[in-house]
Amino acid sequence: MALPYAQTPATAEQEAFLHLQSAIRLGRYRAGDRLIPEEIAAEIGMSRMPVREAFQRLAVEGLVVIRPNRGCIVAGLTLEEIYETFEMRSVLEGLAVRLAMPRMNAETIAELERLLARMERSGAAGGADWVTRHQEFHGYICNLSGRPKLIRHIASLHVTIEPYLRIWFDYVEKPLSAAEEHSAVIDSLRGGDAAAAEAVMRSHILDTAPLLAEFASPSRR
Amino acid sequence: MALPYAQTPATAEQEAFLHLQSAIRLGRYRAGDRLIPEEIAAEIGMSRMPVREAFQRLAVEGLVVIRPNRGCIVAGLTLEEIYETFEMRSVLEGLAVRLAMPRMNAETIAELERLLARMERSGAAGGADWVTRHQEFHGYICNLSGRPKLIRHIASLHVTIEPYLRIWFDYVEKPLSAAEEHSAVIDSLRGGDAAAAEAVMRSHILDTAPLLAEFASPSRR
DNA sequence: CACTGGATTTTTGTATCCACAAATACACTG
DNA sequence: CAGTGTATTTGTGGATACAAAAATCCAGTG
Numbered sequence: 001m002a003l004p005y006a007q008t009p010a011t012a013e014q015e016a017f018l019h020l021q022s023a024i025r026l027g028r029y030r031a032g033d034r035l036i037p038e039e040i041a042a043e044i045g046m047s048r049m050p051v052r053e054a055f056q057r058l059a060v061e062g063l064v065v066i067r068p069n070r071g072c073i074v075a076g077l078t079l080e081e082i083y084e085t086f087e088m089r090s091v092l093e094g095l096a097v098r099l100a101m102p103r104m105n106a107e108t109i110a111e112l113e114r115l116l117a118r119m120e121r122s123g124a125a126g127g128a129d130w131v132t133r134h135q136e137f138h139g140y141i142c143n144l145s146g147r148p149k150l151i152r153h154i155a156s157l158h159v160t161i162e163p164y165l166r167i168w169f170d171y172v173e174k175p176l177s178a179a180e181e182h183s184a185v186i187d188s189l190r191g192g193d194a195a196a197a198e199a200v201m202r203s204h205i206l207d208t209a210p211l212l213a214e215f216a217s218p219s220r221r
Numbered sequence: 222m223a224l225p226y227a228q229t230p231a232t233a234e235q236e237a238f239l240h241l242q243s244a245i246r247l248g249r250y251r252a253g254d255r256l257i258p259e260e261i262a263a264e265i266g267m268s269r270m271p272v273r274e275a276f277q278r279l280a281v282e283g284l285v286v287i288r289p290n291r292g293c294i295v296a297g298l299t300l301e302e303i304y305e306t307f308e309m310r311s312v313l314e315g316l317a318v319r320l321a322m323p324r325m326n327a328e329t330i331a332e333l334e335r336l337l338a339r340m341e342r343s344g345a346a347g348g349a350d351w352v353t354r355h356q357e358f359h360g361y362i363c364n365l366s367g368r369p370k371l372i373r374h375i376a377s378l379h380v381t382i383e384p385y386l387r388i389w390f391d392y393v394e395k396p397l398s399a400a401e402e403h404s405a406v407i408d409s410l411r412g413g414d415a416a417a418a419e420a421v422m423r424s425h426i427l428d429t430a431p432l433l434a435e436f437a438s439p440s441r442r
Numbered sequence: 443c444a445c446t447g448g449a450t451t452t453t454t455g456t457a458t459c460c461a462c463a464a465a466t467a468c469a470c471t472g
Numbered sequence: 473c474a475g476t477g478t479a480t481t482t483g484t485g486g487a488t489a490c491a492a493a494a495a496t497c498c499a500g501t502g
Contacts (some may be wrong), residue, residue: 010289060281
């Protein structure tokens with residue numbers, strides 16, 4: 001996993017966090033599900049406290065909602081919030097490509113082609129796989145920006161919408177437009193014009209949002 | 222305070238979070254300071270547990286760093302990280318003004334003029350005050366975007382750099398350029414051109430970053 | 443003087459108990 | 473019989489005491 005969090009868990013809290021994060025990303029826990037500290041603690045073999053600490057981190061990341069005295073539930077995004085996340089992604093990833101441009105060369109572009117090809121192939125294996133590859137593609141570009149905090153922010157936004165991307169991908173006809181869109185992004189990188197690449201990335205991401213909106217939102221909070 | 226977190230603390234954990242956040246914002250805790258759970262717990266009259274939970278939230282927001290088995294320290298930003306934060310602010314707040322444009326009218330612009338005037342006056346009272354007013358000015362525009370998550374993200378970035386803005390303001394000659402810069406932002410809103418306003422906000426924020434960089438960074442992690 | 447191996451300190455995690463808010467069930471009244 | 477107020481139950485949040493593991497310190501040794 002190319003996410004910045006994905007390190008070997010040094011503490012129980014980290015283990016709980018990673019466990020819950022991946023469970024939500026992969027759809028094992030669904031929006032609205034209650035997360036009972038003792039249950040989860042037992043599941044991974046620890047006590048409540050580190051699990052509760054993990055809840056706090058997940059809450060800031062927007063993956064769960066903690067309502068005082070009423071426990072912790074998996075967050076669901078409304079249609080508006082999904083849109084909003086894409087809007088933020090569009091400007092942040094636009095910034096990322098702009099900053100990444102100086103590090104673009106034959107080698108990095110070849111790697112992007114490879115990642116795109118892998119994304120295409122993974123489409124057959126279902127949404128979970130495709131979403132991971134898709135994240136890797138975007139993540140690779142962001143990493144070239146050399147901005148640690150920016151990378152983290154963007155990765156966090158990806159995690160938030162992954163469950164919806166996954167369901168969408170499994171539900172609708174495998175979107176053929178995705179391949180062309182991402183090819184266009186790579187093409188813009190070849191041009192060497194940072195501002196142009198930023199514009200392409202922006203519209204690529206904004207174009208995706210309405211596609212998700214076309215079918216019913218999986219859950220409203 | 223116009224930050225989304227500023228609600229009446231319903232739980233001990235929230236109280237600890239708000240306490241620590243404001244202490245860091247106001248410079249009571251400085252970068253590199255160790256945060257000992259038992260000490261802080263005693264200070265606000267509670268046990269370790271909720272304090273440690275608050276640490277996790279603060280860590281995600283980037284205000285503290287938790288190094289496994291070595292405790293929690295107040296995060297310091299390197300010069301590069303300060304720059305990076307301004308870069309993110311520039312695109313996110315650029316997005317915010319663009320989205321806020323439809324809600325701009327004589328009334329909201331009058332309010333912005335008032336906030337700007339107050340910011341100017343507060344300059345005499347020192348950096349802590351000016352920074353708060355500055356945040357209010359930017360926050361007001363962001364709020365008009367009507368995007369809850371975007372507002373939160375931007376507010377979080379503001380909190381991160383507030384200590385540095387404050388020190389900078391107290392240290393250098395009160396920057397006269399600030400008034401003109403913010404006036405220019407208001408002017409761009411009068412024009413009604415969303416894309417133009419976005420561009421003005423972007424360059425306003427990016428222009429500020431090098432000013433801070435001119436004097437030595439307060440601490441390197 | 444560098445290095446190794448233990449003792450000490452600090453941090454992290456566990457177990458258990460208690461208080462309190464919220465949800466629920468229930469009875470009482472109009 | 474509907475609506476309202478009250479008691480019971482449930483579960484979350486927090487405190488405290490205790491135990492384990494990691495890091496740090498320090499002295500003795502080669």
